[in-house]
Amino acid sequence: xxxxxxxxxxxxxxxxxxxxxxxxxxxxxxxxxxxxxxxxxxxxxxxxxxxxxxxxxxxxxxxxxxxxxxxxxxxxxxxxxxxxxxxxxxxxxxxxxxxxxxxxxxxxxxxxxxxxxxxxxxxxxxxxxxxxxxxxxxxxxxxxxxxxxxxxxxxxxxxxxxxxxxxxxxxxxxx
Amino acid sequence: xxxxxxxxxxxxxxxxxxxxxxxxxxxxxxxxxxxxxxxxxxxxxxxxxxxxxxxxxxxxxxxxxxxxxxxxxxxxxxxxxxxxxxxxxxxxxxxxxxxxxxxxxxxxxxxxxxxxxxxxxxxxxxxxxxxxxxxxxxxxxxxxxxxxxxxxxxxxxxxxxxxxxxxxxxxxxxxxxxxxxxxxxxxxx
Numbered sequence: 205x206x207x208x209x210x211x212x213x214x215x216x217x218x219x220x221x222x223x224x225x226x227x228x229x230x231x232x233x234x235x236x237x238x239x240x241x242x243x244x245x246x247x248x249x250x251x252x253x254x255x256x257x258x259x260x261x262x263x264x265x266x267x268x269x270x271x272x273x274x275x276x277x278x279x280x281x282x283x284x285x286x287x288x289x290x291x292x293x294x295x296x297x298x299x300x301x302x303x304x305x306x307x308x309x310x311x312x313x314x315x316x317x318x319x320x321x322x323x324x325x326x327x328x329x330x331x332x333x334x335x336x337x338x339x340x341x342x343x344x345x346x347x348x349x350x351x352x353x354x355x356x357x358x359x360x361x362x363x364x365x366x367x368x369x370x371x372x373x374x375x376x377x378x379x
Numbered sequence: 380x381x382x383x384x385x386x387x388x389x390x391x392x393x394x395x396x397x398x399x400x401x402x403x404x405x406x407x408x409x410x411x412x413x414x415x416x417x418x419x420x421x422x423x424x425x426x427x428x429x430x431x432x433x434x435x436x437x438x439x440x441x442x443x444x445x446x447x448x449x450x451x452x453x454x455x456x457x458x459x460x461x462x463x464x465x466x467x468x469x470x471x472x473x474x475x476x477x478x479x480x481x482x483x484x485x486x487x488x489x490x491x492x493x494x495x496x497x498x499x500x501x502x503x504x505x506x507x508x509x510x511x512x513x514x515x516x517x518x519x520x521x522x523x524x525x526x527x528x529x530x531x532x533x534x535x536x537x538x539x540x541x542x543x544x545x546x547x548x549x550x551x552x553x554x555x556x557x558x559x560x561x562x563x564x565x566x567x568x
Contacts, residue, residue, distance in 0.1 A: 255515035
């Protein structure tokens with residue numbers, strides 16, 4: 205019984221050891237000369253996309269190429285390069301694809317301005333349709349009021365006639 | 380008239396977007412643009428796999444159109460294409476090997492066992508030239524012209540289809556340019 209229990213513990217420990225090692229697999233131990241560089245490293249590795257596993261940034265990826273890219277980012281940072289140079293360095297090698305923030309140029313206009321253009325167009329269409337609907341509604345309401353008024357007029361006229369007849373009749377009654 | 384416009388605008392937008400997106404259908408998203416296209420081979424200074432006392436540089440590409448094949452013993456697809464590369468080399472195609480992130484001994488054993496299609500092999504254990512070229516997976520095969528300029532990159536294995544439909548026409552195109560250029564360089568008699 206105790207042996208069984210122990211083997212269970214051992215299996216658990218082995219399993220735990222494996223999970224933790226796979227969790228740790230992606231942590232590079234880079235030393236930075238200052239905290240600013242460390243923060244920039246974090247930012248940059250999130251801004252660069254892994255060419256091999258395409259839906260991951262290089263901070264998140266276990267691919268060897270992502271590890272190489274992280275190493276180069278670290279090296280360039282410590283060399284004192286600015287962010288634009290570092291991203292440019294990667295784009296030179298792997299193409300615009302690796303940057304999650306591609307440069308604004310004719311080929312990326314659609315990407316950068318497309319959503320805004322669609323949004324503005326949508327707002328214009330909504331305003332246009334709403335204003336049309338409002339004028340239609342107003343017109344309908346006015347028509348209704350006018351009809352009511354006409355109706356009342358008619359009824360009023362009828363009432364008047366009715367009263368006149370009554371008055372005439374009442375005269376004859378008195379006599 | 381206005382009502383028609385209201386309904387036609389979304390239709391026009393949908394059609395326009397559809398056209399733009401349609402051009403991307405069938406594109407393999409794992410095939411990236413070649414950042415180094417029409418750039419010279421990046422400068423490098425790396426050892427010869429077969430003889431570590433000798434070194435190669437980007438100048439060793441100059442003179443003849445060549446295929447630069449990126450390979451490694453850890454790469455199963457490289458084994459698949461190796462036989463075809465041997466056949467190409469026999470036809471007289473100049474192939475230069477880039478042994479990428481590999482162990483020298485294992486690489487040499489591989490070449491002894493499977494045959495050596497490479498005019499020479501650049502030994503790049505840390506993937507330095509590979510990184511500068513933008514290699515993101517082996518095998519990759521580049522067409523490099525006689526001036527050492529990258530003209531094409533193929534990612535994945537080279538087989539008869541890839542060779543005869545894509546690589547061969549490029550090699551022939553740039554080779555013909557080179558012979559024309561040489562003719563022009565020859566002094567008139």
